[in-house]
Amino acid sequence: MSNDKKISAAVAGRCCILIGCIIFFAFLCRLNNINKNSLISTEGRSFEKAKVTRIITDNLQESGIRVGNQTVELKILSGDYKGKQVTATSASGYLYGAVCTKGLIVTAVVNESNGELVASVYGYYRSPALLGLVGVFLLTIWLIGGKQGFYSVIGLIFTFICIIFLFLPMIYKGVSPCIAAILVSVLVTVVTMYMIGGASRKTISAIIGTAMGVIIAGICALIAGHLSRITGYSVSDVENLIFIEDMTDIKVGELMFAGIIIASLGAVMDVGMSVSSAIFEIHVKNPELTIKELYKSGINIGRDMMGTMSNTLILAFTGGSINTLVYMYCYDYSGRQIMNMNDIAIELIQGISSSMGVVLTVPLVSFIAARLIKLKNERN
Numbered sequence: 001m002s003n004d005k006k007i008s009a010a011v012a013g014r015c016c017i018l019i020g021c022i023i024f025f026a027f028l029c030r031l032n033n034i035n036k037n038s039l040i041s042t043e044g045r046s047f048e049k050a051k052v053t054r055i056i057t058d059n060l061q062e063s064g065i066r067v068g069n070q071t072v073e074l075k076i077l078s079g080d081y082k083g084k085q086v087t088a089t090s091a092s093g094y095l096y097g098a099v100c101t102k103g104l105i106v107t108a109v110v111n112e113s114n115g116e117l118v119a120s121v122y123g124y125y126r127s128p129a130l131l132g133l134v135g136v137f138l139l140t141i142w143l144i145g146g147k148q149g150f151y152s153v154i155g156l157i158f159t160f161i162c163i164i165f166l167f168l169p170m171i172y173k174g175v176s177p178c179i180a181a182i183l184v185s186v187l188v189t190v191v192t193m194y195m196i197g198g199a200s201r202k203t204i205s206a207i208i209g210t211a212m213g214v215i216i217a218g219i220c221a222l223i224a225g226h227l228s229r230i231t232g233y234s235v236s237d238v239e240n241l242i243f244i245e246d247m248t249d250i251k252v253g254e255l256m257f258a259g260i261i262i263a264s265l266g267a268v269m270d271v272g273m274s275v276s277s278a279i280f281e282i283h284v285k286n287p288e289l290t291i292k293e294l295y296k297s298g299i300n301i302g303r304d305m306m307g308t309m310s311n312t313l314i315l316a317f318t319g320g321s322i323n324t325l326v327y328m329y330c331y332d333y334s335g336r337q338i339m340n341m342n343d344i345a346i347e348l349i350q351g352i353s354s355s356m357g358v359v360l361t362v363p364l365v366s367f368i369a370a371r372l373i374k375l376k377n378e379r380n
Contacts, residue, residue, distance in 0.1 A: 028161070028165045028166060031165070031166065031169045031170070031173075032165055032169050034169060034172060034173070036172075037247050037248055039243070039244065039247055044111055044112045044113070045109060045110070045111045046079055046080070046081075046109075046110050047107055047108070047109055047110075047122060048076050048077070048078045048079040048081065048082075048107070048108050048110050049076075049077040049078040049105065049106075049107065049108075049125055050074040050075060050076050050077055050086075050088075050105070050106055050107070050108040050119075050121075051074065051075045051077055051103065051104070051105055051106075052072050052073070052074060052100045052101065052102055052103060052104045052105075052106060053073045053074065053075050053085065053102065054072065054073040054102065055070065055071075055072055055073075055100060055101070055102060056071040056072060056073060056087065057070065057071035058070055059092055066092040066099065067092065068092065069089045069090060069091050069092065069097075070089065070090040070092070070097075070099075070100050070121075071087065071088075071089055071090075072087070072088055072089075072090055072100045072121070073085060073086070073087055073088075074086050074087075074088045074106070074108055074119060074121075076108070076110065076119075077105075079110070081110055081117060084117065086108075086110070086117045086118075086119045087119070088108060088119035088120050088121055089120050089121070090106075090120070090121035091120075091121070096121075096122060096123060097120075097121055097122075097123065098121050098123055098124050100121060104124075105124075105125040106121050106122070106123065106124060106125055107121070107122045107123050107124070107125050107126075108120065108121055108122060109121075109122045138153045138156070141153055141156075148196065151195040151196060152195075152196070154195060155188075155191065155192040155195055155196070158188065158191055158192070159188050159192070162184050162187060162188055163184065163262070166180075166184055166187075167180050167181065167184045167262075170183075171250050171251070171255075171258070172248060172249065172250060173249060174249030174250075174251070176251060176254060177250075177251055177254040177255050177257070177258035178218060178222075178254050178257050178258050178261065180258065181218070181257075181258035181259075181261040181262050182214070182215060182218065182261060184262070185211070185214045185261055185262065185265045186211050186214075188265065189207055189210045189211055189214075189265070189269055189272075190207055192269065193206050193207045193210070193269070193272075193273060196273060197273065197276075197277070200280075201280070201369075201372040201373070201376060202276050202277060202280040202369070203276075204368075204372065205276045205279075205365055205368040205369040205372050206269075206272040206273040206275075206276040206277075206365060206369075207272075208364075208365075208368050209272045209275070209276065209361050209364040209365030209368055209369075210265075210268050210269045210272035210273075210361065210365075212360075212361070212364050213264075213268040213271070213272065213357040213358065213360060213361030213364060214261055214264055214265055214268050214357055215261075216356060216357050216360050216361075217260060217261060217264040217268065217353050217354050217356060217357030217358075218257060218258075218260060218261040218353075218357075220352070220353040220356045220357070221256075221257045221260040221261075221349055221350070221353035222257055224349045224352070224353060225256075225257065225349060228345050228349070230256075230342065230345050230346060230349060231253050231256070232252050232253040232254055232255045232256040232257065233252065233253055234256075234342040234345070234346060235256065235342070235346065236342075236343065241255070256346065256350075259350075260349070260350050260353050260354060263313075263316075263317075263350065263354055264313065264353070264354035264357045264358070267309045267312060267313055267354065267357075267358050268354075268357050268358055268361050270305075270309065271302065271305050271306075271309055271358050271361050271362060271365070272361050272365050274301075274305060275298050275301055275302050275305070275361075275362055275365045275366060275369070276365050276368075276369045278297070278298065278301045279294055279297060279298045279301075279365075279366060279369040279370065279373070280369060280373070282294060282297050283373050291370045291371070291373065291374045292370075294366075294369070294370040294373060295366045295367060295370045297366075298362065298363075298365065298366025298367075298369060298370070299362060299363060299366055302361075302362030302363075302365075302366065303362070305358075305362070306358065306359050306362060309355075309358045310355040310358060310359065313351055313354040313355050313358065314351040314352075314355065317347050317350045317351040317354075318347065318351070320347075321343060321347050324343050324344075328341075
């Protein structure tokens with residue numbers, strides 16, 4: 001192919017990508033045009049940044065502990081009430097409130113009632129620290145990864161956009177959470193793999209294998225849930241979810257399985273691209289290898305990844321339920337009681353189903369990559 005044709009093809013490809021992005025974001029804007037049902041009344045209430053200017057009444061006891069509420073004076077630093085002074089209370093709880101000192105920046109819940117402002121301290125103002133942490137993380141990926149790191153950052157941002165602005169609005173409008181999770185997973189896989197590997201047979205094999213691995217994880221979770229009689233209604237906060245289901249079109253019973261599909265995506269995607277890249281690299285170094293030999297090489301490479309990725313998923317789900325494990329250990333639950341608890345059953349289903357997706361992705365990607373190499377050789 002001449003240089004002019006290559007340039008024309010590159011320009012055409014970029015134009016198609018640009019048009020696709022415009023259509024996608026236009027679709028997201030239309031999809032997110034939702035009139036949400038009001039689950040609780042929030043009229044007149046807002047969360048604002050505020051500064052503690054004075055401690056009116058402290059709750060520190062002589063014993064050194066805090067009991068009851070602090071009464072403080074706040075200066076509102078954001079929103080419609082910016083610059084106003086208001087008296088507020090701050091609870092001494094673990095979930096809400098803050099130990100206020102003069103000059104502390106907090107998040108305040110501000111309500112207007114009969115022309116008067118009523119406020120309470122919701123918690124510490126954490127936005128700068130959290131946004132800074134995210135920024136440092138993305139910048140580190142970019143600096144260390146170079147061009148590939150930059151594409152990885154774009155992929156992470158795209159994944160976040162798909163979860164917040166595509167997956168959640170879809171299930172809110174009544175789309176099956178499992179179907180929505182599969183669609184989002186496939187879309188994220190295609191975009192991420194394309195940015196990392198470009199338009200190539202290596203990328204195609206990784207995309208197909210990853211999509212099949214994620215679907216397998218979801219199917220395993222559905223089967224395990226059916227056999228163990230675990231559904232999306234078996235979670236601990238089911239009462240709140242049932243209330244949401246009654247007030248919206250969300251199919252709460254499928255949320256747990258949709259979560260498993262999304263949770264397994266990262267690990268399955270990693271295995272899929274790694275195995276596919278290794279097989280194509282082996283083929284470049286030794287074109288004389290047969291399809292069977294390439295397939296075996298992919299399996300051997302994947303075996304080393306199965307254990308680490310499965311451990312990653314199991315430990316991630318275990319870490320999410322560490323409070324439950326400590327609770328059971330301290331209260332000395334029996335083995336039979338533990339194995340028949342909903343929380344433990346859910347964690348096992350999540351970890352094992354996701355790991356099954358990872359394990360089965362290895363032979364799938366190995367087979368697909370080997371077949372695509374064979375088709376290329378036959379065409380040549």
